[in-house]
Amino acid sequence: MKVFISRAIPPAGLQVLEEATGLEIDYNQRDEGLSKAGLIGRASRAEGLLCLLTDKIDAEVLAGCPNLKVVSNMAVGYNNIEVAEATRRGILVTNTPGVLSESTADLTWALLLAVARRLGEGERMVRAGEWHGWGPLQLLGGEVNGKTLGLIGMGRIGQAVARRAAGFNMKVIYFNRSKLDQALETELKATRVGLDELIAESDFVSLHAPYTQETHHLIDGEMLARMRPEAYLINTSRGPLVDEAALVAVLKNNRIGGAGLDVYEQEPLLYPGLRELDNVVLAPHLGSATHQTRGEMSRLAATNLVMGLRGERPLHPVNPEVLEG
Numbered sequence: 001m002k003v004f005i006s007r008a009i010p011p012a013g014l015q016v017l018e019e020a021t022g023l024e025i026d027y028n029q030r031d032e033g034l035s036k037a038g039l040i041g042r043a044s045r046a047e048g049l050l051c052l053l054t055d056k057i058d059a060e061v062l063a064g065c066p067n068l069k070v071v072s073n074m075a076v077g078y079n080n081i082e083v084a085e086a087t088r089r090g091i092l093v094t095n096t097p098g099v100l101s102e103s104t105a106d107l108t109w110a111l112l113l114a115v116a117r118r119l120g121e122g123e124r125m126v127r128a129g130e131w132h133g134w135g136p137l138q139l140l141g142g143e144v145n146g147k148t149l150g151l152i153g154m155g156r157i158g159q160a161v162a163r164r165a166a167g168f169n170m171k172v173i174y175f176n177r178s179k180l181d182q183a184l185e186t187e188l189k190a191t192r193v194g195l196d197e198l199i200a201e202s203d204f205v206s207l208h209a210p211y212t213q214e215t216h217h218l219i220d221g222e223m224l225a226r227m228r229p230e231a232y233l234i235n236t237s238r239g240p241l242v243d244e245a246a247l248v249a250v251l252k253n254n255r256i257g258g259a260g261l262d263v264y265e266q267e268p269l270l271y272p273g274l275r276e277l278d279n280v281v282l283a284p285h286l287g288s289a290t291h292q293t294r295g296e297m298s299r300l301a302a303t304n305l306v307m308g309l310r311g312e313r314p315l316h317p318v319n320p321e322v323l324e325g
């Protein structure tokens with residue numbers, strides 16, 4: 001069976017594919033995604049595709065690769081894939097949840113602390129040679145200890161973020177479709193609330209929901225206006241959950257304390273004006289970027305692909321109905 005890997009991945013996944021019998025592997029070894037035409041050109045005869053969140057696997061790509069049986073995304077988010085169209089074509093889609101929860105939670109905290117304590121501004125000041133010594137009024141930021149953390153989305157990553165909040169004596173509230181079971185709520189010391197209450201009460205609002213039609217611009221101008229004036233917004237999920245134009249406007253007016261962003265509406269482009277603002281910390285989609293996590297994601301994506309191609313149920317099917325059909 002032919003397999004195409006769309007971009008350079010950590011070696012662990014490559015090893016899984018090389019050790020699987022009966023696979024003919026084609027690999028774009030460059031650390032750069034292909035154009036749509038390039039992707040279709042290379043994957044047109046493949047039965048299996050291992051792709052990244054930077055590949056847009058839309059109806060055109062799926063039509064251009066008529067032999068595809070499995071599309072394995074090396075990411076937990078799969079909004080880069082038209083899953084309904086894949087399902088219609090009987091193509092199994094898989095993803096890599098779980099293995100990146102802890103590293104993404106760490107990055108969430110890195111952003112939260114960095115924006116509250118004005119680390120980016122301080123670093124820029126030191127590097128520019130503009131620091132002239134300690135000052136009692138210098139770069140005063142927001143307190144983290146004892147504040148309220150509001151988590152929108154309470155899946156694996158939201159839970160990992162909540163677990164870390166205990167070390168900061170924070171009150172944790174969350175908004176999620178379903179309520180966690182009582183034992184987990186007790187362990188995380190987290191209380192489920194409505195979205196309006198979460199927005200109004202949180203000192204830190206952190207996003208951990210998948211990007212879907214329902215979550216598009218979940219945080220819009222109206223929501224931002226209802227945040228506490230000293231509150232911070234953290235986004236390590238997907239950019240389009242936030243209306244970036246509205247966010248830039250409130251940050252410009254110092255209407256909220258600030259924002260820590262790892263993801264953007266039109267990656268890698270930034271909304272005009274965002275780059276110039278001091279009250280935002282900007283990271284380049286680094287949530288899962290540790291050696292260990294990316295290795296595990298690579299291995300898991302390859303394992304899902306091999307299992308799917310063998311006709312087995314992969315570890316993480318996104319559209320398991322294809323297996324039943």
Ligand code: DGY
Nearest residue numbers: 074075076077287288
């Ligand atoms: C994912 O897996 O969806 C992450 O965004 C990658 O870091």
